Amino acid sequence: MKIGVFSTFMSPLATPEMIRDFGRHAEDIGLDSIWMGEHVVLFDKNTFGYPGSKDGRIPVPEGGGLLDVVATFGFLAAATSKLRLGTGVALVPQRNPLYTAKEICTLDWLTNGRIDFGIGVGWNKEEVEACGYGWEDRGARCDEFLEVMQRLWTEPVVDFAGKWVTFEACRLDPKPIQKPHVPIIVGGYAEPALRRAVRFGAGWYGFNRDPAGTKDMIRRLDEAFAKAGRERRKDFQIIITPPATMPVDAMQEYAGLGVDRLVLNLGSQRPERIRERMAEMERLVKSAA
Template sequence: MQIGLHALGIGDGARPEVIRAVASTAEARGFARLWVGEHVVLVDEPRSRYPYAADGSIPVPADADWLDPLLTLAFAAAATSRIELATGVLLLPEHNPVLVAKQAATLDVLSAGRFTLGVGVGWSAEEFAALGVPFARRGRRTAEYLAAMRVLWSDDVASFEGEFVRFEGIRVNPRPVRDRQLPVVLGGNSEAALRRAATLADGWYGFNLPAAEVAAHVNTLAAHGARLDQGPAGFSVAVALTDGTPDLLPALASAGVTELVVVGAPPAAPHEAAAWVDALAAHWLHPAH
């Protein structure tokens, strides 16, 4: 099983020198992938409930630095050469899909084909309102945006007509490195999110999930048609756990998990951030027996 790291873009993890230290050290120690999440805006007193914590509160101060994930990963790509990169997740319905298609393909080219586009539908009505995007039907919007982006990546001259996006006879270059497509991972832990992941994406990213619930979620993915157990070209299952320990790795692999994502906040000093990654690698990649 692969081990990924979700640690960049927020707070001290938004400092360029820390990004460079964490990314280069994670690559050197054998982490498989760097994940970076997104919120365009936060509010001091949200009415929307954060779905990944029992108390419904996002554990990030509203005044914390939170970098754009695509720009953060581009910076990390320049500091590395092998480690994979993924948005975990980009809130796709908040963006223009033509622009995201170009940005994502650009990042894939600049990273020599190391990028996976992780997307989600979002949960903050206040964020959607600030961006002037309807909160209702955001799942349907996400599905249509993904369909349009795949057309843009694959066709030399692309046309698409849907409810939310239309274009005719346009060229959007560059193209993704791998056969004019990007692997797409869909995030979210709800039944609707699992259905979307299984039917629309190449993988699923479950975030802040108790280990005891993983097998049931994977079974739900399979019930919705996810292409599990089909090797490298099959459906990827990445999870970040609330209670993960290295001794759980064999059981997670047996359940169908392909990547365990370690979530953490690095310290502010670059040398301390590198040592922090070293400690994570010793714990997760080379656990004592």
């Protein structure tokens, strides 16, 4: 079982020096990957609360905000040589699919194939609408956008006629280093998300899942594969971020469930807390080796 870290870098704590040193330290202690969440803008009032906190709000420092994933991964890629970099998750239905395809394959090209494209439909209604898209149809739009990206990554010339995207004789280069394309890791717990994982996914990502919840989701995922007349391949990755409160010494339980990659939540980005958390992760890397 490989060990990674989830850290949505936020200003003002996430300075260039902090991010560079963090990436190098993560690589030095043997972590497999760094994963980042994505929100381009935040709102004082939301229709639905953030599912990752008790009060429904993203814990952003006063006067701060979330750094852009693509730009930050470009910066981290230059500071590291082995770490994989994963979006956890990119909000596909509020992104332009051609720009997204270009950004992700360029990152893959520049990192020599170190990118994992974790995707989801998002929970923030206001953010989706502010980006110029509808809320209710975001699932169907996500599927169409993923199809567009897959084809642009794998075909030399693409014609496409969909509900949201239409073009003829379109070329996107360079192609990703990874083949057949950048791995798509699907996040989400509803039935449409599981069907999306079966259709597009090289893996499934569960955030804030304890062992019992992970076991149940793997069962449901296998049922989704069976409904599609397929079996889950051995190389289909199960990636989990455990609850932040879960003791590190209890995390070997995930290996017994068949989890391939465990992505621990960094939590606070204050220097003293980073030192403590990285020491915990280093012990887990050694015990999982």
